Amino acid sequence: MADRTITLRLDGTDGPPPDRTYAIHVGRGTLAETGKVLAATGCQRAVVLADAAVVTPHATAVMTSLTQAGLATDLLTVPSGEASKSLTEAGRLWEALAQLGIDRQTSLVAVGGGVIGDLGGFLAAGFARGIPCWQVPTTLVAQVDSAIGGKTGINLAAGKNLVGAFWQPQGVIADIDTLATLPTREFTSGLAEVVKYGMILDAEFFAWLEANTAAIVAREPAAIEHLVQRSAELKAFVVERDERELTGLRACLNYGHTFAHAFETATGYGTLLHGEAVSLGMVAAAQLAATLGRITAETVTRQHTLLEHLGLPVTTNTLAAVADDTLLAIMGRDKKTEHGQLRFVLPDCIGHVELVEGIDPAAVTAAIVGVRST
């Protein structure tokens, strides 16, 4: 398998087996190796959960690989889109898993984007109080972010990801060949999280992104492979050190996300893609940081320019009918708030962020002005 394996090391925190370390395989053609990877762990039975839109070719490739490796394999499909991250859909699929007669040794294999990964992980965490889960991300945002680190969840009417579980996968298999056929809007959306890694952790990577925008937008395999690998490494670095968001380190991954979740909730899930909301959220967060005197106007501009060059939105008309108070109210009940106080992850330079508490709502509102267009 032409891949580079990143190892995410975690302690034996859920009882034996003592080691919850797992591998993140990033490469070309890795989809066809899924069966071999699972069989090597002793897995004999798998249920593939797939986005109905990518059954052909991705889920089919995984099913073929699993069957060739001797695993009993079933397929469950889910309609495309954020609406599938619902309790209703989870209930339907849990009943389906029960009807298949699976047991605690059966692996759930989630093939698709962030929705499938989050939903599949949540299903695995809850079924029989936990069955093994494998993440096979086929979108950019899933490969660089959501498939790694064990955060799973579904949406409520009251907000995104308000219900979920920490449930680490047995492994992650990311085939960058699946990115070649992604719709442009979806591919571009995934780049928001990549820019985020540069902003929060790695100035050198940020500069590499600035220098390689053309190759990235053209999806040149060498550039994409580096981009996915480095992003996965950075995500693994954070998760290893703060699996459950307790030390504050993992919170740095929420850069831009408090704004983003409010934008997504206020406009209705699906109006903005998650990455588009994150891009707008980072624009607002950088503006907020500059207002508070934490970063220079030049830093704001560098981020703004990189996002634009990658094709990401830096302004939006989707908030035209949304009042500032509505956005503030949503941010006030974000699950990352503590005792109702507004707090944001803000940069103090490219490559470093801090969690800032007790921010004035007026400053937050002012930071949103710049992302509103008519």
Added chain:
Amino acid sequence: MADRTITLRLDGTDGPPPDRTYAIHVGRGTLAETGKVLAATGCQRAVVLADAAVVTPHATAVMTSLTQAGLATDLLTVPSGEASKSLTEAGRLWEALAQLGIDRQTSLVAVGGGVIGDLGGFLAAGFARGIPCWQVPTTLVAQVDSAIGGKTGINLAAGKNLVGAFWQPQGVIADIDTLATLPTREFTSGLAEVVKYGMILDAEFFAWLEANTAAIVAREPAAIEHLVQRSAELKAFVVERDERELTGLRACLNYGHTFAHAFETATGYGTLLHGEAVSLGMVAAAQLAATLGRITAETVTRQHTLLEHLGLPVTTNTLAAVADDTLLAIMGRDKKTEHGQLRFVLPDCIGHVELVEGIDPAAVTAAIVGVRST
């Protein structure tokens, strides 16, 4: 507080804080101490989840205690009965928690029986990927069993407790005064798990139960206090050594339960109380063990007699319309099966059980004959 505190020691398996050890307070009048106990942990806000039938007096007593200790307190109620352990009810309550604007520092306090404890723990495990949960059991079965050990869950159409999470409480507060007003059928039902502890772990406790049936049935406080304390100790002993049912030790708690879950599922949730099903399940399991030559007829009789003297059912007419094949099919998809094989926890004497694999379905069917009455 006139209680005896049992300490359940668990490793720091979910990251810091490094110690997930918690206290189980068993005594008289402990309900009124809930606020003091929570405040001592730094908790400032609590949402009480209560069975609508016990809001007065139990949940009210807890609310008063919390308020007096200075905690901001809200109340959510749930209709009585097993039907509330549903995904629909969980969804309604998650939305309600979101509307209350609670954060990850808010504690959920589950006041009621097994249904409330299982549902409340599941809600706490899932909301914002986990908030603190306190168990305040007010029924016998909850005090001696379900409130201790972190198993939470809801039912699917396909089976009982098929979806859930391991989510340890911050503490358990068991007030035996709440047992004085329990309906006889419900109190008696709780004794099934108590007999189980004697059968699986403690011959001396089993003999004490045999010698004290009159005091137990009369609910004499001294007898009930000993019974709840010893049961809680035995449950804690097992959970400490096998939190997630991985070493096989915790599986011993399933004595009688594979049969019981099949009886409950086949007759429709609520026809039999859980403890009644467990009593019948232990009768069948003992018969199965005798058929396999693992225990003597005398041991079967001792268990049978104790169950009868405590008022528990040893035969039932609720299975009249249920075919053996239906029961076998349900047992085959029980979440404790492995690769589809039938396995049972069976005694080899009073005070010791073993997990026995690959049991002949014909022997299982034969063991059920004795519990069927017309």
